[in-house]
Amino acid sequence: MFKTVATTPFDDQKPGTSGLRKKVPVFQQPNYAENFIQSVFDSLEGFKGKTLVIGGDGRYYNREVVQTAIKMAAAIGFGRVLVGKGGILSTPAASNVIRKYKAFGGLVLSASHNPGGPTEDFGIKYNISNGGPAPEKITEAIFARSKTITQYVIAEAPDADIDTIGTQKLGDMDIEIIDPVADYAALMEELFDFDAIRALIKSGFTFRFDSMHAVTGPYGKEILEHRLGAPEGTCVNFVPLPDFGGHHPDPNLVYAKDLYDLLMSPDGPDFGAASDGDGDRNLIIGKGIFITPSDSLAMLAANAHLAPGYKAGLKGIARSMPTSGAADRVAEKLGIGMYETPTGWKFFGNLLDADMATICGEESAGTGSNHVREKDGLWAVLLWLNILAVRRISVQEIASEHWAIYGRNYYSRHDYEGVDTAAANTLMEDLRGRLPALPGTSVQGLTIATADDFAYHDPVDKSVSKNQGIRVLFEGGSRVVFRLSGTGTTGATIRVYVERYEPDPKRHDLETQGALADLIRAAEDLAGIKAHTGRDKPSVIT
Ligand code: VG1
Ligand code: CO
Numbered sequence: 001m002f003k004t005v006a007t008t009p010f011d012d013q014k015p016g017t018s019g020l021r022k023k024v025p026v027f028q029q030p031n032y033a034e035n036f037i038q039s040v041f042d043s044l045e046g047f048k049g050k051t052l053v054i055g056g057d058g059r060y061y062n063r064e065v066v067q068t069a070i071k072m073a074a075a076i077g078f079g080r081v082l083v084g085k086g087g088i089l090s091t092p093a094a095s096n097v098i099r100k101y102k103a104f105g106g107l108v109l110s111a112s113h114n115p116g117g118p119t120e121d122f123g124i125k126y127n128i129s130n131g132g133p134a135p136e137k138i139t140e141a142i143f144a145r146s147k148t149i150t151q152y153v154i155a156e157a158p159d160a161d162i163d164t165i166g167t168q169k170l171g172d173m174d175i176e177i178i179d180p181v182a183d184y185a186a187l188m189e190e191l192f193d194f195d196a197i198r199a200l201i202k203s204g205f206t207f208r209f210d211s212m213h214a215v216t217g218p219y220g221k222e223i224l225e226h227r228l229g230a231p232e233g234t235c236v237n238f239v240p241l242p243d244f245g246g247h248h249p250d251p252n253l254v255y256a257k258d259l260y261d262l263l264m265s266p267d268g269p270d271f272g273a274a275s276d277g278d279g280d281r282n283l284i285i286g287k288g289i290f291i292t293p294s295d296s297l298a299m300l301a302a303n304a305h306l307a308p309g310y311k312a313g314l315k316g317i318a319r320s321m322p323t324s325g326a327a328d329r330v331a332e333k334l335g336i337g338m339y340e341t342p343t344g345w346k347f348f349g350n351l352l353d354a355d356m357a358t359i360c361g362e363e364s365a366g367t368g369s370n371h372v373r374e375k376d377g378l379w380a381v382l383l384w385l386n387i388l389a390v391r392r393i394s395v396q397e398i399a400s401e402h403w404a405i406y407g408r409n410y411y412s413r414h415d416y417e418g419v420d421t422a423a424a425n426t427l428m429e430d431l432r433g434r435l436p437a438l439p440g441t442s443v444q445g446l447t448i449a450t451a452d453d454f455a456y457h458d459p460v461d462k463s464v465s466k467n468q469g470i471r472v473l474f475e476g477g478s479r480v481v482f483r484l485s486g487t488g489t490t491g492a493t494i495r496v497y498v499e500r501y502e503p504d505p506k507r508h509d510l511e512t513q514g515a516l517a518d519l520i521r522a523a524e525d526l527a528g529i530k531a532h533t534g535r536d537k538p539s540v541i542t
Contacts, residue, residue, distance in 0.1 A: 019125025055089025288396020
């Protein structure tokens with residue numbers, strides 16, 4: 001019942017920041033998904049008879065690749081696959097299932113916040129037994145294997161019934177179809193004070209959770225409306241669609257503008273949140289105030305002890321390098337460790353496993369903790385709700401109080417999307433070449449203190465990851481960071497991260513772009529974005 005199929009390598013199967021992401025038609029080429037999945041299996045050892053978790057965000061082509069993965073897992077010798085019903089598992093839910101059922105690993109099918117549909121994006125990511133994304137050592141092995149692969153093995157069998165909960169057999173392998181929401185919801189009930197949140201809602205507190213027609217729809221409905229008693233209508237866009245209704249399922253101020261506008265209107269709700277395609281990102285907006293993800297990380301860390309799951313306090317905080325330094329000040333005050341990692345959740349795994357960090361975050365709307373090994377959108381929403389339920393003050397008040405204590409890190413990211421790849425590479429190369437000469441010079445009246453290309457030395461496994469983003473630090477603590485995205489599928493995306501620290505409470509209510517204007521000009525002067533790319537403004541500002 002198993003067959004061996006001869007194949008030839010594709011040269012473009014290098015996993016990026018978070019797995020392999022390509023346009024659907026690329027994945028639909030004969031053997032393309034099979035080659036990558038076989039390359040994953042060929043890079044692993046000791047999985048015979050063990051469990052593999054399979055699930056995805058429900059985007060176009062999800063069901064087809066779920067079937068392929070099941071048949072290949074059977075052929076290669078896994079003993080059991082756990083598959084989310086309908087092929088659905090949010091990324092954090094998949095991480096939880098891997099951990100809870102002590103699986104060997106998991107295949108998470110998603111292109112996250114990228115659009116979906118027949119001509120849009122699809123992706124495959126492998127997660128290891130701790131529930132987290134495979135570290136670089138494994139992704140490099142997968143890429144190396146994909147370049148030499150000559151065959152793959154697959155079961156010749158009808159498709160499994162992935163829409164009925166229960167167990168089926170494929171050869172010796174068990175296929176267990178599980179409820180995608182139940183285990184995750186149970187974990188959230190352990191971490192958070194559902195009674196307190198219920199009481200908050202009963203008291204008249206109103207909020208909206210926007211799933212952007214992506215995977216958190218059923219999770220939000222079950223947890224927020226059914227278990228916490230939020231009125232129907234709290235969850236919007238909660239029916240997952242294979243093309244996300246034609247939108248970018250990216251919870252930022254551009255793609256979740258409706259939510260933002262609602263929260264800025266005087267008769268809007270008290271709190272608004274959204275999540276992305278695969279459910280690992282979060283957008284947090286209070287009435288009249290957007291909380292940047294970097295600030296959200298800092299505010300959650302400062303208040304996390306108010307939730308039952310974190311009442312013992314935090315061991316440490318970790319953030320990606322481009323994320324603002326707001327959380328660093330919280331760590332300093334709490335007297336706990338602070339770790340700065342490259343972009344991408346895979347770098348947090350070791351710190352979480354070693355119990356050096358409890359909460360982690362990225363400026364790209366990713367926050368999470370040691371409860372799983374992925375960032376977790378709904379978790380962040382629930383932690384905010386738990387804090388609001390205990391403190392009974394507004395989001396605005398939490399933010400103002402936080403800035404008064406710690407100072408404010410004004411922060412913004414400017415993305416130049418779909419730029420010519422060669423031009424983007426030249427821009428980075430040019431800038432890299434000029435780094436040694438920058439310290440001591442001035443740009444837009446700002447004196448450069450240091451300039452480097454970030455390299456990470458993992459304190460746990462001692463691995464080194466180089467070229468993780470160019471950072472230019474100015475005297476006084478402001479900085480600009482430049483890096484190329486590793487998740488896009490069309491051309492290159494240049495990300496420019498801009499940050500200014502403002503200790504003076506009298507200057508905590510400035511408009512963000514204005515507060516950063518000289519740094520934004522400095523970034524242009526330093527990198528020559530217009531000269532290299534022809535773009536005179538970013539395509540997305542977050
Ligand atoms: C982006 C974000 C990064 C995040 C990654 C995956 O990567 O910047 O912080 O971890 O997406 O998130 P890049 O390389 O494009 O900057 V998700 O929600 O797309 O899995
Ligand atoms: Co995501």
